[in-house]
Amino acid sequence: MARINMVHLTLAFGLLGNIVSFMVFLAPIPTFYKIYKKKSTEGYQSAPYVVGLFSAMLWIYYAFLKTNVMLLITINSVGCIIETLYICFFLFYAPKKARMESLKLIILLVIVGFGLIVFSTQFLVSGVNRGVIVGWICLVFSLCVFVAPLGVLREVIKTKSVEYMPILLSVALTVSAVMWFFYGLLLGDFNIAIPNVLGFTFxxxxxxxxFAYKNKTLITNEKVYDFEEKTYPISEMVEQEIKDHKTIDVVKRSAVMCSDILPVVAKLKEKENDVGHVAVEPHAHTSVPNHIIEVAV
Structure with missing residues (x-):
């Protein structure tokens, strides 16, 4: 009776794990909706989705080597399809540099990495050891799935902004880790249980x-907005003061030039009164301007 209850309990956690893991795979949809609206991947990274695809492929391979983990095949098959769609979507909207980096990661993990694992375990390892080795590999890369979203934590702490932190994915991964931990524990498969302990912690x-930084972005934007509103009138005042200063300089220069010209004009008037008329050659007095001065400010 206890054995039957244990089987039913294991099946229940396995089914719950499938449901929650399916939600995990759907969690990045809001992120990709933002990418679609902006037509750019901006600060988002493809690493979590490439690592997720690689991990799902490994778990499918591991499940085929075992006999009692059929629920791993179902959910990870769905995961492979969804992660592939995410990666294709990301590559379509990513800039050239990010696209090339993503393609290098795909080739390194999905093609070369997975190919080497399958080849080496099929031809160099036999029997029960094959499942043990693949199980340990799955354990390591399951940790990578949980660690992959932590790549943005450094940026979050540095900028005090959670704009590029997929919180829905974090919540879904945490709940999924709980379900798969109990599934692996009840099944007696520690390759499934152990990584989910760290998954829950991460x-x-x-x-x-x-939750520590979710309001920092709004506060920062308000401060910048207030600063711009306060500095804008000051900039106008400074600009006006500069214009006034230029006008005063022009007036002073004009006054100085007039003070230099007036004595010469007075002398010419005196000579005109004495002689009756004075003929001035265009080049007779080089110090007397014979044109109008235009000043542009």
Whole structure:
């Protein structure tokens, strides 16, 4: 009776794990909707989705080597399809540099990495050892799936902004880790249970940082807006003061020039009164201007 209850409980956690993991795979949809609206991947990275695809492929391979983990095949098959769609979508909107980096990562992990694992375990390892080795590899890369979103934590702490932190993915991964931990524990498969302990821990860290910095972006934007509003009138005053200063300089220069010209004109008037008329050659007095001065400010 206890054995039957244990089987039912294991099946229940497995089914819940499938449901929650399906939600995990759908969690990045808001992120890709933002990418679609902006027509650019901006600060988002493809690493979590490439690592997720690679991990799903590994778990499918591991499940085929085992006999009692059919629920791993179902959810990871769905995961492979969804992660592939995400990667294709990302490559379509990514700039050239990000696209090339993503393609290098895909070739390195999905093609070369997975190919080497399958080839080496099929031809160099036999029997039960094959499942053990693949299980340890799955354990390591399951940790990478949980660690991959932590790549943005450094940026979050540095900028105090959670704009590029997928919180829905973090929450879904945390709940999924709980379900798969109990599934692996009840099944007696520690390759499934162990990585989900760290997965739960990493998820808690991400959510803690999110709630710590989620309001920092709004405060920063308001401060910048207030600063711009306060400095804008000052900039206008400075600009007006510069214009006034230029006008005063022009007036002073004009006054100085007039003070230099007036004595010469007075002398010419005196000579005109004495002689009756004075003929002035165009080049007779080089110090007397014979044109109108135009000043442009």
């Amino acid at each position: 998820g808690i860290i991400q959510m803690t940082l999110y």
